[in-house]
Amino acid sequence: MAKIHPTAIVHEGADLHESVEVKAYAVIHENVKIGEGTIVGEHCVIDGHTTIGKNNVFYRFCSIGGIPQDKKYNNEITYLEIGDNNTIREYVTINTGTSQDVGVTRLGNDNWIMAYVHIAHDCQIGSHTIIANTVQLAGHIHVGDWAIIGGMSAAHQFIHIGAHSMTGGMSSIRQDIPPYVLGAGQPYKPAGINSEGLKRRGFTAEQIQVLREAYKVIYLRQLPLPDAITELKRLQGQHPDCADHLQVFLDFFSTSGRGIGRNNH
Known part of the structure; x- marks a missing residue:
């Protein structure tokens, strides 16, 4: 009993x-x-x-x-x-x-x-x-594995929050947050890759650097999203040790519904 x-x-x-x-x-x-x-x-x-x-x-x-x-x-x-x-x-x-x-x-x-x-x-x-x-x-709302969401944050319905991302406290999350991304704010703004969290989970320095390059492709180069996705696929071919991690990025964009707010960086 x-x-x-x-x-x-x-x-x-x-x-x-x-x-x-x-x-x-x-x-x-x-x-x-x-x-x-x-x-x-x-x-x-x-x-x-x-x-x-x-x-x-x-x-x-x-x-x-x-x-x-x-x-x-x-x-x-x-x-x-x-x-x-x-x-x-x-x-x-x-x-x-x-x-x-x-x-x-x-x-x-x-x-x-x-x-x-x-x-x-x-x-x-x-x-x-x-x-x-x-x-x-x-x-x-969908929240991926290993994601961290800081205290007093609120997320809009239908949001997707990617794996290994980290969101600072008191954030207003109105659009999707891709995997591996670090950010915070009202509204939420991306600020780079969650490198410290990735180190703790065994990602190598090379893999983290490739994910930083992926972040630049998505957020800093002002490419149309289809062109950015093509560039991510090119990175996959150049870095086979990081191909699976980049695929997590690519899979995320295929299911994202509310967009990622790239113009608020």
Whole structure:
């Protein structure tokens, strides 16, 4: 049997691994599934059609799996999926998806989600991200692996934030942020490549230099975007050791919907 505090309320239809711990006054609803080793803190509420993986920690007063804050939502069944080894701090809210999108909000593995973060409906959050205190993510946002979003930042719906990017605190994010890019501001402005973060993740000096060249192609040379993409492909051919990393850039531009605001550099 899971370790459930006497004051907690767990619906008989919930599916909890025997190693799950549910602390005082937490509430877990019917259609919730929680995997091995996960801890649900005091006063947390986990609702909706929510599936949670292994070894997650939910600190006190989280609200997980609530219905979308979307007026078009009409009580249809939508989902929330949370992976493994995530740390989710106090007062975090994560909503289920909507039928206007894929119907699923997703959070990957090994993420560090700080206090008062809101992750709205249909967001797709990768793995190894850091989302700092009071960040507000509107609906349909995609965040790539290893991205860092500074505290008190807010992102417009449908934004894509690329892998390995770093956004400074109190940023107003209104357009897409490509992978590897460092920036901040109200509105957000790019300021170069997240070189320090890349070093910590094992990128070589040569690879970082090639990504700096890619940044110059995108932001500084004032090329039309199709020409910039052609130049990135040329860089791929010249630097095979960095080809996969440049492909992340190229894949990002093929899915970007709101543009990257190159004229505000």
